[in-house]
Amino acid sequence: METSSNLSNAGCQVTVVPEEACQAVIGRKQAFEAVEAVFASMASGSARNFPVVREAIGHADALYGFKSGFDRAGMVLGVKSGGYWPGNTRKGLTNHQSTVVLFDPDTGRLSALVGGNYLTAVRTAAASAVSIAHLARKDARVLGMVGAGHQSTFQLRAALEQRNFDQVVGWNRDPENLARLAAVCEEQGIPFEAVxxxxxxxxxxxxxxxTSAFEPLLMSEWVKPGTHIACMGTDTKGKQEVDPMLYARAEIFTDEVAQATSIGESQHAAATGILAPERIIAIGDVINGKHPGRRADQDITLFDGTGVGLQDLAVASMAVKLAGAEGLVERFVL
Structure with missing residues (x-):
């Protein structure tokens, strides 16, 4: 016998957007626009990320967690659940595994389940691309890639669209993986060199x-004036990619200040006192015209891309709309 509660919740229609549909409708342009818009909404106060849960599960060396939030401007509410399984490559799977769950902001009812693996890669690349578009020197010509894992090709393709780069140089702990980056550069007609x-x-x-490093790879004294650095690998307490002393030389920008100092690259400089939190500028303030961004060609700018839940929700919501219009989704009643 159905209770009144069951009756009131009957007929909840859920849209399922599989990975293949996400890839079909969300390209670099769509991801860039969605991420840039949500960074602007965050800075203006109309969108908010909720506290992140991210933990080692004690099995398969995996990190697992939840990122969620609400964008009032876009009326998008939801959560991304997933993490990083370092052994997946040996199984023919992507190391990053995730699913985005969207809810109706007016009722709280489940509205969509969206494959998150491709979207995580493309939205992460879009975030660094947004930082390059707004912070890198206009005459930037050489792009350096530190890391050549699964997400690196997404990063490379998105970055190449932001400036007229005429050379790419790359480094990876396992040099054979640099073939991924070399293949993209050959396709784009740009010279690539392992260094x-x-x-x-x-x-x-x-x-x-x-990268997924837990120690600094890029030292401060190596970085020349005028460089823009997008730190995109650190999203967990303890992870680290750059020398904290670089923070004493650079102007610091991020997707979300609180997350940058807790689980982002900025956690190390903040913990040692090199970085005061008030020095960190939200990239959304640059997008909205509240901060000039780069002030001089000789400035070093650093973007701490921690990866916020609202990025995932923005691209997932767009995927629901675009894939639905193309008839690439499945629907069921819960």
């Missing part, structure tokens, strides 16, 4: 770090 980390820093005008 040491000091050489990469000395030559690059823009550097993207996209």
């Amino acid at each position: 040491s980390l000091p050489d990469l820093a000395a030559r690059s005008d823009v550097i993207i770090t996209i």
Whole structure:
């Protein structure tokens, strides 16, 4: 026998957007627009991320967690659940695994389940691309890539669209993986060279770090004036990609200040007193015109891309709309 509660919740229609549909409708342009817009909403106060839960589960060396939030401007409410399984590559799977769950902001009812693996990669690349678009020197010509894992090719393709780069240099702990980056550069007609980390820093005008390191890879004294650095790999307490002393030389920007100092690259400089939290500027303030961003060509700018839940919700919501219009979704009644 149905209770009144069961009757009141009957007929909840849920849209399912599989990974293949996300790839079909969300490209770099769509992801860039969605992420730039949500960063602007965050800075204006109309969108808020909720506290992140991210923990080692004690099995398969995996990190697992939840990122959630609400964008009042876009009327998007939801959560991304997932994490990082380092052994997945050996199984023919992507190391990052996630699903985005969207809810109706007016009722709290489940509205959509969206594959999050591709969207995580494309939205992370979009965030660094947004930082390059707003903070890198206009005459930047050499792009440095630190890391050549699964997400690196997404980062590379998105970055190449932001400036007229004429060379890419790369480093990876396992040099054979640099073939991924070399293949993209060959496709784009841009020279690629594998180099040491000091050489990469000395030559690059823009550097993207996209690793799972727990120690500094990029040292402050290697980085030349005028460089823009997008730190995209650190999203958990303890992870680290750059020398904290670099924070004494650079102007610091991020997606979300509180998250940057707790689980982002900025956690280390903040903990040692090198970085005062008030020095960190939300990238949304630059997008909205409240902060000038780069002030001089000789400035070093650093973007701490911690990866906020609202990025995932923004691209997932767009995927629901676009895939639905193309008839690429499945629907069921819960």
